[in-house]
Amino acid sequence: MPQIRRLPEHLVNRIAAGEVVERPAAALKELVENAIDAGSRRIDVKLGEGGLARIEVADDGCGMSAADMELALERHATSKLPDEAIEQVMTLGFRGEALPSIASVAKLTLESRQRDSDSGWKRVIDHGAVVEEGPAALPPGTRVRVENLFHKVPARRKFLRTSRSEYAACLDVVRRLAMTRPDIAFSLEHDGRRIFATQADEPLGDRVAGIVARELRDNSVAIDLVRGGMRLSGVAGLPTYNRGVADHQYLFVNGRPVKDRLLVGAVRGAYADMLARDRHAVLALFLDLPAEDVDVNVHPAKTEVRFRDAAGVRGFIVSGLRQALASGDRRSAQGPDRAAMERWRVEPEHPASSSEAVGQQMRSIFEGRDWSAQRPHIAPRVSEAGQAWRAYEGEVMARDDYAPQGRAEEAEPQQGDATQYPLGVARGQVANTYIVAEAADGLVLVDQHAAHERLVLERLRASGAGDAVARSQALLVPDVVELDEVDCDRLEEAAEGLATFGLSIERFGPAAMLVRAMPHSLGKADPAKLLRDLADDIAKNGQALLLEERIEHVLATMACHGSVRAGRALSVAEMNALLREMERTPRSGQCNHGRPTWVKLSMDDVEKLFGRH
Numbered sequence: 051m052p053q054i055r056r057l058p059e060h061l062v063n064r065i066a067a068g069e070v071v072e073r074p075a076a077a078l079k080e081l082v083e084n085a086i087d088a089g090s091r092r093i094d095v096k097l098g099e100g101g102l103a104r105i106e107v108a109d110d111g112c113g114m115s116a117a118d119m120e121l122a123l124e125r126h127a128t129s130k131l132p133d134e135a136i137e138q139v140m141t142l143g144f145r146g147e148a149l150p151s152i153a154s155v156a157k158l159t160l161e162s163r164q165r166d167s168d169s170g171w172k173r174v175i176d177h178g179a180v181v182e183e184g185p186a187a188l189p190p191g192t193r194v195r196v197e198n199l200f201h202k203v204p205a206r207r208k209f210l211r212t213s214r215s216e217y218a219a220c221l222d223v224v225r226r227l228a229m230t231r232p233d234i235a236f237s238l239e240h241d242g243r244r245i246f247a248t249q250a251d252e253p254l255g256d257r258v259a260g261i262v263a264r265e266l267r268d269n270s271v272a273i274d275l276v277r278g279g280m281r282l283s284g285v286a287g288l289p290t291y292n293r294g295v296a297d298h299q300y301l302f303v304n305g306r307p308v309k310d311r312l313l314v315g316a317v318r319g320a321y322a323d324m325l326a327r328d329r330h331a332v333l334a335l336f337l338d339l340p341a342e343d344v345d346v347n348v349h350p351a352k353t354e355v356r357f358r359d360a361a362g363v364r365g366f367i368v369s370g371l372r373q374a375l376a377s378g379d380r381r382s383a384q385g386p387d388r389a390a391m392e393r394w395r396v397e398p399e400h401p402a403s404s405s406e407a408v409g410q411q412m413r414s415i416f417e418g419r420d421w422s423a424q425r426p427h428i429a430p431r432v433s434e435a436g437q438a439w440r441a442y443e444g445e446v447m448a449r450d451d452y453a454p455q456g457r458a459e460e461a462e463p464q465q466g467d468a469t470q471y472p473l474g475v476a477r478g479q480v481a482n483t484y485i486v487a488e489a490a491d492g493l494v495l496v497d498q499h500a501a502h503e504r505l506v507l508e509r510l511r512a513s514g515a516g517d518a519v520a521r522s523q524a525l526l527v528p529d530v531v532e533l534d535e536v537d538c539d540r541l542e543e544a545a546e547g548l549a550t551f552g553l554s555i556e557r558f559g560p561a562a563m564l565v566r567a568m569p570h571s572l573g574k575a576d577p578a579k580l581l582r583d584l585a586d587d588i589a590k591n592g593q594a595l596l597l598e599e600r601i602e603h604v605l606a607t608m609a610c611h612g613s614v615r616a617g618r619a620l621s622v623a624e625m626n627a628l629l630r631e632m633e634r635t636p637r638s639g640q641c642n643h644g645r646p647t648w649v650k651l652s653m654d655d656v657e658k659l660f661g662r663h
Contacts, residue, residue, distance in 0.1 A: 070151045071151050080152070094108045097241070157197040266332060280338070375637060504641050507642055523552070533581065541563055554566040554567035
């Protein structure tokens, strides 16, 4: 039998580094978190070759003494757990593994000076061995430099990606941590080039928009809700402001960046009927709750958490997001498409015009012929048009059969005051599809079908149509569906919630479920396929969102077929009634598929089109 032995300290640290420091971004995350926990007001990050060659983090925090620095490089030594109440920890780090793990697989230079000290101290550790130690000159705070990560561990280094990919991961880490603390100034440099810099004490919305995208400031709603001991704050993008991937969803629990399935599923559920299936919301959500209600000691990377009341947390996030969007998402993503706007500004290319061509054009207009079918792109200069008009006017007035072909009529009064309504007053209809309205601050274009589709869906919900659609339809012969035992466990746990949507199931042996009733709207669906999809959905999101989405899809289909179709002419009264109902209805800024229902062209943009600005 092989003899059991204790592993040497350097090998233990290297094994721990495999969990804590799998790539440069992981090492950077640990160092920046330490800087935040040190009470810093400014953190500067410098990278070389995406972090493969160099990572440097400097802060102005409390600093360490020489004895503290020596202790900090030992495993499971930390200042962040003054007692053994690990469930009460509120700092970002607490395991005491980061520095010794990094020092075992790289060259680590640690310099620090306490605020009340006249000088600092430096220790240099090269892959676990102390190679230099002595005084150091630096301002109060700590500076950590990591060089040649995995240089002496080729088996690990060959699995790293390109410097560009590693840099992208490091950038994401700094962005997320910078969002958690608007009171701290952050800066990031890569290969000597300044990437971004933030100021201390920024408003949360400005910090998030500055890091994620500037457009988010004008296309989002602020969130600040409290329920019991939980608080939800942050910024949620309008449904019409979305992306094709979910890389712009930033989620935080007690100031800690996390990637949690329950939170991702809650966001998906909140936006379920406002986004197309292949689109994703843009947001930054900060959930704060008592430390004893969340377990952060799940994984060494500390990106996974467990909630004591998972269902309550999910319900709070879904209802909070929906409440915020209901009050703010009557807006659409502001600003028309850039390419479409450019077409307004480009002058059409026309062939050289002449007074003869202009005269022919005016004769055709007065004689009732379709000039556009003959010469579609004649754009005369003003002087040419004036000459042609005077020549044609004399010719026409000399004819015996000339008589005025029209009469003056009194213009209809305007329908209401545009300043009274956010979406303005209807002035007309284009292509029997788009309503043109005049608002106090610009021109509004409304897609009548998309807008009415949303209004009908909200009416169906308010009338309880969702409950009617989801009511159960009992099966004549209950259907037995064989599944993996783990999937059966998940479905059995979620059976009570699924029953509210009309799906009645119960356990039928270790590896089978019995389906007694199906939702009325899904009566023709295959029970076996439905249960497999639901089990996969629960495994992925922590909750069964798929069935709710299918019920919502039925309601959305009903709303689509029951709404005003594109191509239908509306009276001015009907158009104004539609606008007024949009102003009263939540989520009217986008249709059921996530597309905007209206866009606004400000008066400044209109004046720019005509060169007035």
